[in-house]
Amino acid sequence: MRxxxxxxxxxxxxxxxxFLTRLEGKKPLFICVIGTTETAKIPRISAAGKYPELxxxxxxxxxxxxxxxxxxxxxxxxxxxxxxPTPALITMSALRxxxxxxxxxxxxxxxxxHVPFLDLGGGxxxxxxxxxxxxxxxxxxxxxxxxxxxxxxTTGYLVIGESxxxxxxxxxxxxxxxxIDARGKVSSSMPSNPHELKIKTVEAGLKASGVEFGALxxxxxxxxxxxxxxxxxxxxxxxxxxxxxxxxxxxxxxxxGAVLAVIKALNQDVLTNVAIGTTRWIIADKTADLKGIITQxxxxxxxxxxxxxxxxxxxxxxxxxxxxxxxxxxxGGSAIAAMVKSKGLISKTxxxxxxxxxxxxxxxxx
Amino acid sequence: MRxxxxxxxxxxxxxxxxFLTRLEGKKPLFICVIGTTETAKIPRISAAGKYPELxxxxxxxxxxxxxxxxxxxxxxxxxxxxxxPTPALITMSALRxxxxxxxxxxxxxxxxxHVPFLDLGGGxxxxxxxxxxxxxxxxxxxxxxxxxxxxxxTTGYLVIGESxxxxxxxxxxxxxxxxIDARGKVSSSMPSNPHELKIKTVEAGLKASGVEFGALxxxxxxxxxxxxxxxxxxxxxxxxxxxxxxxxxxxxxxxxGAVLAVIKALNQDVLTNVAIGTTRWIIADKTADLKGIITQxxxxxxxxxxxxxxxxxxxxxxxxxxxxxxxxxxxGGSAIAAMVKSKGLISKTxxxxxxxxxxxxxxxxx
Numbered sequence: 149m150r151x152x153x154x155x156x157x158x159x160x161x162x163x164x165x166x167f168l169t170r171l172e173g174k175k176p177l178f179i180c181v182i183g184t185t186e187t188a189k190i191p192r193i194s195a196a197g198k199y200p201e202l203x204x205x206x207x208x209x210x211x212x213x214x215x216x217x218x219x220x221x222x223x224x225x226x227x228x229x230x231x232x233p234t235p236a237l238i239t240m241s242a243l244r245x246x247x248x249x250x251x252x253x254x255x256x257x258x259x260x261x262h263v264p265f266l267d268l269g270g271g272x273x274x275x276x277x278x279x280x281x282x283x284x285x286x287x288x289x290x291x292x293x294x295x296x297x298x299x300x301x302t303t304g305y306l307v308i309g310e311s312x313x314x315x316x317x318x319x320x321x322x323x324x325x326x327x328i329d330a331r332g333k334v335s336s337s338m339p340s341n342p343h344e345l346k347i348k349t350v351e352a353g354l355k356a357s358g359v360e361f362g363a364l365x366x367x368x369x370x371x372x373x374x375x376x377x378x379x380x381x382x383x384x385x386x387x388x389x390x391x392x393x394x395x396x397x398x399x400x401x402x403x404x405g406a407v408l409a410v411i412k413a414l415n416q417d418v419l420t421n422v423a424i425g426t427t428r429w430i431i432a433d434k435t436a437d438l439k440g441i442i443t444q445x446x447x448x449x450x451x452x453x454x455x456x457x458x459x460x461x462x463x464x465x466x467x468x469x470x471x472x473x474x475x476x477x478x479x480g481g482s483a484i485a486a487m488v489k490s491k492g493l494i495s496k497t498x499x500x501x502x503x504x505x506x507x508x509x510x511x512x513x514x
Numbered sequence: 515m516r517x518x519x520x521x522x523x524x525x526x527x528x529x530x531x532x533f534l535t536r537l538e539g540k541k542p543l544f545i546c547v548i549g550t551t552e553t554a555k556i557p558r559i560s561a562a563g564k565y566p567e568l569x570x571x572x573x574x575x576x577x578x579x580x581x582x583x584x585x586x587x588x589x590x591x592x593x594x595x596x597x598x599p600t601p602a603l604i605t606m607s608a609l610r611x612x613x614x615x616x617x618x619x620x621x622x623x624x625x626x627x628h629v630p631f632l633d634l635g636g637g638x639x640x641x642x643x644x645x646x647x648x649x650x651x652x653x654x655x656x657x658x659x660x661x662x663x664x665x666x667x668t669t670g671y672l673v674i675g676e677s678x679x680x681x682x683x684x685x686x687x688x689x690x691x692x693x694i695d696a697r698g699k700v701s702s703s704m705p706s707n708p709h710e711l712k713i714k715t716v717e718a719g720l721k722a723s724g725v726e727f728g729a730l731x732x733x734x735x736x737x738x739x740x741x742x743x744x745x746x747x748x749x750x751x752x753x754x755x756x757x758x759x760x761x762x763x764x765x766x767x768x769x770x771g772a773v774l775a776v777i778k779a780l781n782q783d784v785l786t787n788v789a790i791g792t793t794r795w796i797i798a799d800k801t802a803d804l805k806g807i808i809t810q811x812x813x814x815x816x817x818x819x820x821x822x823x824x825x826x827x828x829x830x831x832x833x834x835x836x837x838x839x840x841x842x843x844x845x846g847g848s849a850i851a852a853m854v855k856s857k858g859l860i861s862k863t864x865x866x867x868x869x870x871x872x873x874x875x876x877x878x879x880x
Binding site (some may be wrong): 253287294 | 668669
């Protein structure tokens with residue numbers, strides 16, 4: 149596949165190239181949208197935390213790492229049950245190398261971060277098996293739209309990432325409710341993707357809310373309310389508010405499908421100014437199919453940072469190349485933005501060096 | 515006094531002119547820092563609300579007006595007991611004329627606004643007569659500093675305003691605790707400035723906290739904690755984080771003295787990149803002495819928007835020229851920024867026309 153710098157033009161190549169051209173010479177603002185859902189505590193559904201109860205702390209700890217260079221709400225950086233560190237390490241390194249500003253937006257949290265965050269009035273999400281996953285979806289999305297509109301006036305473009313444990317399951321919920329067949333297609337932070345468990349969980353939520361596959365194709369607010377999570381309306385609102393003014397790189401994996409579906413149902417005009425930015429690990433994931441989700445929704449380009457940690461001197465980073473974690477906290481998108489901003493001077497090699505340097509410092513803090 | 519456009523160079527003329535030159539051709543970001551304090555509910559201390567209990571709603575309603583063009587947490591725009599409308603009307607008009615983005619920062623609130631706001635972990639302030647006015651001052655200031663640092667990277671310069679009823683009394687508290695003699699010098703939103711009541715209130719707070727005049731000159735965190743309000747540490751932190759990178763126009767009246775004293779005690783280097791921007795009504799106020807406060811602290815310039823509502827066709831606006839309200843919500847600073855951004859095309863006349871147009875629309879909504 150063709151690359152520009154170390155960015156793979158994975159899907160809609162010409163549009164992807166044109167999108168990257170529009171970013172040249174512009175300064176980005178990075179936004180991390182965080183949220184929590186009780187869905188993450190279903191055993192074996194999420195690896196975004198050492199154990200299920202700790203997933204409440206992962207999003208706030210991730211953004212603390214981005215803004216402070218260390219975590220405050222927990223003692224060490226978020227890790228998977230195997231001890232593999234959060235992708236926020238990648239994002240933090242990319243932002244630091246390019247002196248890129250970062251802002252945190254909360255869609256709804258159980259634990260607040262010890263850093264400034266934009267409050268949209270949302271609360272943490274319930275287990276989607278209740279069929280009543282998220283409250284105040286419309287209001288949160290509207291407030292996010294206003295924030296996006298204002299922030300778009302301050303920056304050349306936006307890179308928006310997310311952190312919400314359990315997020316691929318809730319994304320699957322939204323996608324199925326809206327008629328996008330994402331069964332077996334959403335990604336996982338674990339190498340063995342628990343598709344059966346995710347589908348069973350979503351089906352329980354759809355049943356509880358009396359919603360059939362595709363019944364909410366035109367009602368994204370209800371889809372999120374029933375079987376979604378609080379990150380999605382905040383993320384979608386930001387894009388809806390910003391993308392009519394500036395390019396927006398939606399930085400994430402298969403969860404971006406759910407966000408994209410919500411955006412498309414509300415204002416498809418903004419999609420011409422949007423691209424998905426992810427990691428090579430997501431597009432190489434044989435247990436998932438990002439392209440298979442996105443092509444059902446809209447013809448937006450998919451770009452992937454050609455990250456490669458296989459030669460890292462740290463086992464915790466090497467693990468990324470055996471399919472653990474893969475993406476999150478806007479890792480891929482922030483790497484792409486760093487490559488564009490530096491006109492390729494920041495390559496996958498320089499980025500890995502900076503990530504290793506930061507990881508080493510964090511390990512020394514323990 | 516010399517003017518540039520309709521901006522009066524009121525104090526430190528040469529520095530004020532140099533500051534304005536540094537803003538030319540740059541895009542501003544407007545930030546409104548809001549907070550509430552029980553101090554505002556002391557009878558006759560604040561006119562920033564129809565009656566004392568309503569002062570909790572004034573800051574959130576002010577920022578709703580800025581971002582939405584209408585209020586949500588109350589039905590009409592905030593008014594004084596006499597029905598004179600909030601200065602947020604001026605700010606809203608200045609921001610709209612120049613398409614300037616706005617962001618809300620909360621230092622600590624009793625009632626949250628129905629718009630996005632940056633949460634810094636602070637709570638609403640207590641009555642300063644308790645001597646325990648504000649909790650978590652250091653942490654809020656540190657989080658604000660981080661926000662200021664990041665926001666400075668997105669913009670040419672910052673204009674920061676505030677809305678906190680009772681704020682001149684709490685400012686007097688901080689100033690006296692830090693050894694700046696502001697007795698009889700702080701301004702008021704009422705034409706008859708209740709200096710005696712303010713001094714009595716502050717003295718009760720100083721006594722309750724065992725603090726004498728000037729005892730906390732080097733401990734601004736304690737000064738705010740004992741007899742201040744939650745707006746001040748948020749505002750000061752933003753300036754501390756931003757002003758080493760970009761110019762910051764501190765948009766307000768005599769309360770800016772308290773913010774300035776806090777900043778100076780923590781990092782006086784940033785003061786070279788700071789100016790105070792206010793309204794003509796503040797510098798013309800015979801019941802107060804902004805210059806007399808500021809000169810005791812630092813030699814920062816004072817700029818004043820030469821606003822004149824005496825010929826307005828609305829009595830509610832005309833009242834500003836008889837000394838009611840005078841300033842707030844960054845009215846003066848946002849007017850100055852609009853004049854600079856338009857290279858003077860936006861004058862006091864065009865601004866009044868826009869304010870009248872917006873006021874008329876809001877009256878029609880009732």
